[in-house]
Amino acid sequence: MRSPGDATPAFVFVPELAGPGQRLTLTGDDAHYVTRVCRARPGDTVRASNGRGLVARLRLDSLAPLTADVVELEPHDPSGGGWVMTGAPEGQRADWMVEKLAELGITRWQPLSCARSPWPSAPARLERWERLATAALRQSRAAWRMEVASPIEVADAIASLPEGGRRWLADPDGEPLPSARSVTTGLTEPPQVVAIGPAEGFDDRERERLRAAGFRPACLATRRLRTETAALAWAAWDALEVVSRTRGG
Amino acid sequence: MRSPGDATPAFVFVPELAGPGQRLTLTGDDAHYVTRVCRARPGDTVRASNGRGLVARLRLDSLAPLTADVVELEPHDPSGGGWVMTGAPEGQRADWMVEKLAELGITRWQPLSCARSPWPSAPARLERWERLATAALRQSRAAWRMEVASPIEVADAIASLPEGGRRWLADPDGEPLPSARSVTTGLTEPPQVVAIGPAEGFDDRERERLRAAGFRPACLATRRLRTETAALAWAAWDALEVVSRTRGG
Numbered sequence: 001m002r003s004p005g006d007a008t009p010a011f012v013f014v015p016e017l018a019g020p021g022q023r024l025t026l027t028g029d030d031a032h033y034v035t036r037v038c039r040a041r042p043g044d045t046v047r048a049s050n051g052r053g054l055v056a057r058l059r060l061d062s063l064a065p066l067t068a069d070v071v072e073l074e075p076h077d078p079s080g081g082g083w084v085m086t087g088a089p090e091g092q093r094a095d096w097m098v099e100k101l102a103e104l105g106i107t108r109w110q111p112l113s114c115a116r117s118p119w120p121s122a123p124a125r126l127e128r129w130e131r132l133a134t135a136a137l138r139q140s141r142a143a144w145r146m147e148v149a150s151p152i153e154v155a156d157a158i159a160s161l162p163e164g165g166r167r168w169l170a171d172p173d174g175e176p177l178p179s180a181r182s183v184t185t186g187l188t189e190p191p192q193v194v195a196i197g198p199a200e201g202f203d204d205r206e207r208e209r210l211r212a213a214g215f216r217p218a219c220l221a222t223r224r225l226r227t228e229t230a231a232l233a234w235a236a237w238d239a240l241e242v243v244s245r246t247r248g249g
Numbered sequence: 250m251r252s253p254g255d256a257t258p259a260f261v262f263v264p265e266l267a268g269p270g271q272r273l274t275l276t277g278d279d280a281h282y283v284t285r286v287c288r289a290r291p292g293d294t295v296r297a298s299n300g301r302g303l304v305a306r307l308r309l310d311s312l313a314p315l316t317a318d319v320v321e322l323e324p325h326d327p328s329g330g331g332w333v334m335t336g337a338p339e340g341q342r343a344d345w346m347v348e349k350l351a352e353l354g355i356t357r358w359q360p361l362s363c364a365r366s367p368w369p370s371a372p373a374r375l376e377r378w379e380r381l382a383t384a385a386l387r388q389s390r391a392a393w394r395m396e397v398a399s400p401i402e403v404a405d406a407i408a409s410l411p412e413g414g415r416r417w418l419a420d421p422d423g424e425p426l427p428s429a430r431s432v433t434t435g436l437t438e439p440p441q442v443v444a445i446g447p448a449e450g451f452d453d454r455e456r457e458r459l460r461a462a463g464f465r466p467a468c469l470a471t472r473r474l475r476t477e478t479a480a481l482a483w484a485a486w487d488a489l490e491v492v493s494r495t496r497g498g
Contacts, residue, residue: 104474221488222354222495226352239470239472
């Protein structure tokens with residue numbers, strides 16, 4: 001039932017946003033969502049993000065085909081969320097991990113292909129993860145979409161990291177992760193990164209590489225956590241950091 | 250392949266642990282896990298928890314039937330984890346939420362049957378959630394198992410809470426959740442509690458009730474979070490609190 005005061009306004013992902021006056025045609029999931037879930041009508045406002053910082057206000061023009069005109073484009077700063085690198089979790093647990101990391105505002109997820117748990121690149125899987133990241137963007141009405149990288153080995157992943165950000169290694173024997181507020185130095189700081197082993201754990205060589213690259217062992221909970229739970233727990237801590245930074249709380 | 254140096258020792262859930270000399274018969278999932286996954290043999294040590302603070306060392310006696318003798322019983326203090334109350338998430342998302350809350354050491358999960366999202370009690374669902382809490386106990390080798398309560402209304406849930414613990418209401422417009430370390434006053438403090446609305450949100454009456462009962466609006470992330478993601482994020486923060494308390498970090 002359409003009840004404008006209560007309704008959640010539609011928010012879609014449009015990779016190519018050019019500028020005011022641009023005419024867009026929405027299809028597939030987006031069209032279903034706008035017309036069936038949000039029950040938008042011609043003349044209604046819909047918002048769209050390109051997942052790279054631009055959010056547009058659109059005016060719906062027609063329903064079949066579903067077309068909309070860009071009225072306004074607004075740039076947004078990056079969310080400031082960290083990077084998460086993980087080995088393969090068990091079974092299908094990567095799927096919801098991707099959804100949750102994206103929802104919590106993680107900037108980039110780097111799957112790690114580890115000695116004890118190789119994670120061969122599979123285009124179909126990558127596409128599914130991209131779709132999950134897109135769904136999370138819609139859910140969160142976010143200007144930025146989490147980047148999903150292709151699985152690579154630890155050494156290559158280390159080489160791809162930005163300089164200067166803090167680096168954490170999830171480790172039950174590490175020091176407790178410091179209180180969120182104590183780490184923060186500003187929005188322009190390079191992103192923090194966490195490395196989390198696969199279900200079977202990193203091997204000694206991988207751990208040594210990570211330590212040598214400045215990854216500091218940090219404990220997230222008193223209990224053993226699965227790969228995907230550790231990733232989530234770190235991302236939740238990182239999200240609180242972002243809140244503190246942006247609201248000065 | 251059995252490789253004792255590397256292998257993870259078996260850990261099972263046994264609701265009734267009496268004391269040394271007790272003979273146990275393990276069946277079903279537990280038997281499969283001990284003999285097939287952990288490849289334990291007669292004479293091997295297995296550990297068992299009753300989910301209420303007792304952990305036993307068992308010595309495997311025979312494989313078919315799978316019997317074991319209790320060698321030693323050790324009591325453990327409660328984990329100190331908080332209580333989580335949530336409305337219904339969308340679809341099947343409650344299942345993994347239960348698994349993750351249990352893994353992060355939450356003491357009790359109270360499903361809330363809300364005005365906008367009634368959550369009728371269903372014995373089959375409760376049983377599945379209990380199984381997930383048990384699986385998380387095994388995964389975490391924990392002495393305490395998360396308690397799964399039957400869905401009740403907000404007013405009744407409030408009436409069932411322990412006195413004196415801090416109370417949080419997940420709310421994107423609230424103050425940032427304080428840094429983990431600042432809340433801690435000791436292991437014997439009553440558990441903290443969080444209330445998280447269903448996918449459709451609490452209604453005004455429910456929010457008013459929670460506020461009147463001392464629930465303080467707290468923001469977990471700059472983005473909109475789904476019910477289950479907010480629950481996870483709060484539980485991760487609570488787990489860090491527990492780490493700080495128990496390790497004095």
